[in-house]
Amino acid sequence: MIQDIEINPKVCNGKPVIAGTRVPVSVVLDHLSNGASVDDIQGKYPELSTEQVLAAIRYCRDVIDHTELETV
Numbered sequence: 380m381i382q383d384i385e386i387n388p389k390v391c392n393g394k395p396v397i398a399g400t401r402v403p404v405s406v407v408l409d410h411l412s413n414g415a416s417v418d419d420i421q422g423k424y425p426e427l428s429t430e431q432v433l434a435a436i437r438y439c440r441d442v443i444d445h446t447e448l449e450t451v
Contacts, residue, residue: 383434
């Protein structure tokens with residue numbers, strides 16, 4: 380869920396992070412894009428639940444869905 384993501388200017392320079400952690404959404408996505416599984420990510424960041432890892436993906440989907448692009 381989107382409440383699993385926080386944006387706070389005092390945490391990681393305002394980058395979106397997994398709520399209650401200092402793990403940026405971008406780090407989770409980097410691992411996933413490099414072929415890591417949810418289990419792999421939890422091995423590196425044991426404080427993350429499966430739901431939190433999946434929330435990072437949903438957050439990106441929501442950002443993309445609410446981004447307007449101009450045709451050039």
